[in-house]
Amino acid sequence: MEQGIGRERQNVIYRAGIADGRPAVPTDYAELERRAHAAMSEKAWAYIAGGAGEGETMRANRRALDRWAIVPRVLRDVSSRSLSTTLFGQTLPAPLLLSPVGAGGLVTRNADVAIGRAAASLGLPYILSNQGSASMEDVGAAMDDVAPGSPRWFQLYWSVDDGLVDSFLRRAEAMGASAVAVTLDTTMLGWRPQDLNLGSLPFARGEGIAQYTRDPRFRAIVDEKVANPDPAAESPTPSIGAIKTLVSIARNAPGAWWRNLVDKHPRAAVETFLEIYSRPSLSWTEIEGLRDRTSLPIVLKGVLHPDDARQAVDVGVDGIIVSNHGGRQIDGSIGSIDALVDVVDAVDGRLKVLVDSGIRTGADVFKALALGADAACIGRPHMYGLALDGENGVREVMSNIAAELDLTLGLSGHTDVAALDRDALKKVD
Template sequence: MVTVNFGRSRQNDVYTAGIHGRKPVIPTDFAELERRAKAKMSARAWAYIAGGAGEGRTMAANRAALDEWAIVPRVLRDVSQRSTEIELFGQTLAAPVLFAPVGAGALAHPDADVHIGKAAAELGVPYIFSNQGCAPMEDVAAAMEAVTPGAPRWFQLYWSTDDRLVDSLIARAEKMGAAALAVTLDTTMLGWRPQDLNLGSLPFARGEGINQYTSDPSFWEIVAERLHDAADERPEISLGAIKTLFSIARNVPGDLRNNLTAPEPRAAVQTFLDIYSRPSLNWDDIASLREKTSLPIVLKGVLHPDDARQAVDLGVDGIIVSNHGGRQVDGSISSTDALVDIADAVAGKTKILADSGFYTGADVFKALALGADAVCIGRPHMYGLALNGADGARDAVANIIAELDLTLGLTGHTDVASLDRSALKRLSRA
C-alpha cells in the first residue's frame, strides 16, 4: 500500500515511459478520458453510465458548485513527506477515495465488477459492490482477495419490497467480508432519464445487472412463488423481444438453450423489476436495520441537513452526500452545496462521504476541505474500465489519488486530515 508521495511517483512512471515513446493508455484529464470512453462504448452503455436525469441540470450544477470554491495555496512549509492515508470504520485506507457502486457495469466491459474489484484492491481503497452488479458479490470478493488479502470492500443495499431478500443480501454481505453497508435511499424508483428512454433501453429488463439477485437463493424462492401464482399469459412476439430473450438467457445462470425455453429466466427479470426497491422505505425501516446487521450503516443519497441530523439521531455510522450522479432528479441541489450544509449540521457526529460530480484530485481536495471524510468516484473509473478493463479502472482512480497528493503538497499540506475550509475561498456567485 503506497501512500507516501504517490503523486510524484506516478508522474515519474508516466514520464519515464514517455522517454521510450509510450503514452498513458488512460488519459490523465477527465475531459479526454470521457471523450475516449464515449468513442469506445455502445450507445446503450453511454446513455446509462454517462446520462443524467431530465435536461442534465443537476450534473451541470455539480460541476458549477465545485468551481465556486477556489483553492488557496500556502508556501514555505515542509511538504517533502506526504500521506493520503486515512482510517475509516476500523480500516486503514491508502487514500480517502472509494470506488462508487455503478449498476449494470457489464455495459462498459465484460465481468465489470470483478475487474473493478481488482482495481480497488491494487490501490488499497474500498469498492462498494453494486447491488445491481453483473457478478455475485462472492466472486468479486474472491477476486479482490487474490490480489490483496483483506482488501477493503463495502456492499450497497437496495431495500427490496421483500424482506426475505433484504435479509439474505445482508447476510451474504457480512459473510463475504463487507466492512460497511451503504443503503441507497434516492432510487426507490427510477428517475426520468431521457438518454435511456430515447433508446428504450433498461439494462435490467435484459437481465443485465441483476446478478446479486440471480445468485441469491431467497430471490429464486420468490420467483418460484410468483410463477406458481401467475396467470398463463402469452407474451408479445417481436424481433426485439427475441433479442431481449437471448440477452436474458445469457445473463441468467444456467444453460443457454434451457434458459431460452424455461419460464424462470423471464420470471426472474420481471420479479427483479417488481421488487428491487421499496418506495415506502422510511425512517422506521432504517431504525430496524441495526437489528439485522452489526456492520457499520451508511445512508447514501442524503442531501438535506435535517435528514442528516435525523440520521445522526438514529445512530447511523455515516452518510454519503449524493444526488446519484445527477441521474435521479433534474434541477436538484448540487452535491457540493449539500455537503457544506450537511457538514455544518452534523458537526463531526458521523462520517461524511461525498459523491456525484467529483472527477479529479483537486475535486477530492475541495470535498475534504469542505467537510467530507472521503469521496466516492463513479464515472471516471467506469470510463477507465471501458478503455482498458481492470488496469483502466485502476489507472483512472490512481490518477485522481496522484493529483490529490500533489495538490496537498503544492498547497502546503502533508496529510488529508489537516484540510479544512481555510484551504479554500468561496467566490462570489454571479
C-alpha cells in the same frame, strides 16, 4: 500507495515517454470521457453517462465545485505527505472509494470483478453494487485473490420483500463487507431521457440483476412465480427485438445460456426483479430497525438536506454519503458539494461524511475534504477507465486521481488530508 505517489506516478509516465510511450488511459477527465464515449455502445453510454431530465443537476455538481478555489500557502515543508485515512476501523491509503454503478456489464462482461480486482490492488474500498453484473460472492473472491481481506462495502437497495433484504445483508456479512451503504434516493427510477429515447432498461434484459439471481430468497420467489403463473400475463409480441432481449436474458442468467432460452425461470427472474427491487414506501422506521438486522456499520447514501443528516445522527447510523446519484435522479437538484457544506455543519463530527457526484479529479477531492468530507467516492471516471482498458483502466484512473490529490496537497502547502479544513479554500461566486 505511499508518500510521494504524485511524483512517482508522474515519473512512471514520463519514463515511458522517453520511448514515445503514452498512457493507455488519459490523465485528464475531458479526454477520458471523450474516448470512453467512443469505446462504449450507445446503450452503455446512455446508462452510464446520462442524467435526469435536461442534465441540470449534473451541471450543478460541477458549478458547486467551481465555486470553491484553492488558496495555496508557500514556504512550508511539504516533502512528506500523507493521504491516509480511517473509515470504520480500516486504515485506507487514500480517502477514495469506488462508487457502485449498476449494470456495469453494459460496458464489459464481468465488469464488477474487474473493478473489484483493481480496487483491491490499490487497497481502496469498492462499494459493490446491489445492481451488479456479478454476485458479491464472485467479486469478493476475486478481490481476495488479489489482496486477501481487501476492503469492500455493499450497496443495498431496499426491496419490498423484507426476506430478500435480510438475505442480502447476511451475504454481505459473509463475503467480508466492512459497511453497508443503503441507497435512499432511488426508490423509483428518475426520468432519464437518454435511456428512455432508446427504450433501454438494462434490467429488463437481465443485465445488472446478478445479486438477485444468486440469492436463495429471490430464487424461491421466482420458483413460486413459475409454479403459479399469472393467467392474465401477456407474452411479448414476437419480433427481432423480443428475440434479442430473450437472448440477453438467457446470457445474463446463471447456467448455460442455450438452456436458459427454453427455461421459464430467467424471464420470470427479470419480471420478479422489476416488481420487487425497490421500496417507494421506505422511511426512517426501516432505518431505525436496521441495526437489529445487521452487525455492519450503516451508511445512508443520498442525503442532501441538513435535517435528514441530523435525523441520521439521531437514529444512530455510522455515516452518510452526500449524493444526488450523479445527477441521475432529479433534474434541478442541489449540487452535492453545495449540500456537503450544510450537512457537515449539521452533523458536527458525530458520524462519518462521504460525498460523491461530480467529483472527477484529485483537485476535486481536495476541495471535498477541505469542506469537511472524510472521503470521496468516484463513479463515472472509473467506469470510463473500465471501458478503455478493463481492470487496468480502473486502476489507472484511480491512481491518477490519488496522484493528483497528493500533488495538490503538497503544492497548496499541506501535508495531511486529515488536517484539511475550509481555510484551504475561498468561495469565489
